[in-house]
Amino acid sequence: MKPTPLDPHNPTHARQMAEVLVAGFAYLGDFGWADMASAEEEIEEFRQEDPPPIMLGIWEGDTLLGWIGGLSAYHGHTWELHPLVVRPEAQNRGLGRALVADFEEEVRQRGGTTIHLGTDDTHGQTSLTDADLYNNPWQHIRNIRNLARHPYEFYLKCGYAITGVIPDANGPGKPDIFMCKRVAP
Numbered sequence: 529m530k531p532t533p534l535d536p537h538n539p540t541h542a543r544q545m546a547e548v549l550v551a552g553f554a555y556l557g558d559f560g561w562a563d564m565a566s567a568e569e570e571i572e573e574f575r576q577e578d579p580p581p582i583m584l585g586i587w588e589g590d591t592l593l594g595w596i597g598g599l600s601a602y603h604g605h606t607w608e609l610h611p612l613v614v615r616p617e618a619q620n621r622g623l624g625r626a627l628v629a630d631f632e633e634e635v636r637q638r639g640g641t642t643i644h645l646g647t648d649d650t651h652g653q654t655s656l657t658d659a660d661l662y663n664n665p666w667q668h669i670r671n672i673r674n675l676a677r678h679p680y681e682f683y684l685k686c687g688y689a690i691t692g693v694i695p696d697a698n699g700p701g702k703p704d705i706f707m708c709k710r711v712a713p
């Protein structure tokens with residue numbers, strides 16, 4: 529299944545993008561998009577973006593199975609990958625990897641060299657939860673373990689490196705994990 533461009537101004541695209549956000553991040557509770565209203569606000573932010581964001585989706589018939597978005601940063605040198613989501617029932621079929629690959633190609637075509645992203649650990653899914661990340665952070669990062677299918681491991685498989693953390697980003701002991709990939713020389 530091939531990713532194709534999504535248009536946040538198209539009501540069908542926008543509604544399904546919001547639905548996939550709610551369904552895909554339900555496992556995070558209030559740290560995800562708890563309802564359609566908050567997900568639709570997120571889509572509205574994409575409509576306001578200048579330069580236009582990258583938005584790609586994979587469809588099965590009339591159903592959007594997953595999508596990826598990205599915003600230009602640092603004068604276009606880097607793009608922030610945000611968000612990436614696949615409907616729970618469509619996960620583990622290679623859709624996430626396909627979305628990331630085509631996103632990287634889009635970034636290259638727009639002259640970007642680097643993709644960056646933050647992947648929060650809000651639910652004790654990695655060994656960085658409750659670690660003292662101010663004290664020798666690189667030792668904690670080097671020894672990171674995935675305790676409950678945190679997506680950082682998906683990104684490692686796609687060639688991303690952990691380049692840092694924000695300790696306590698989501699409350700005490702709940703860090704954000706930063707990852708980057710070079711996509712052009």
Ligand SMILES: CC(C)(COP(=O)(O)OP(=O)(O)OC[C@H]1O[C@@H](n2cnc3c(N)ncnc32)[C@H](O)[C@@H]1OP(=O)(O)O)[C@@H](O)C(=O)NCCC(=O)NCCS
Binds near residue numbers: 615619
């Ligand atoms: C993370 C996510 C996008 C991955 O998409 P997917 O379509 O299920 O992933 P793929 O099938 O393309 O998986 C590619 C590889 O990553 C692995 N992988 C996928 N999710 C993983 C996870 N959470 N933990 C560890 N490995 C994972 C797969 O096993 C596969 O490995 P393999 O190539 O060795 O077989 C999807 O699980 C999702 O939408 N999760 C909920 C939303 C979310 O957390 N988004 C990321 C926020 S930063």
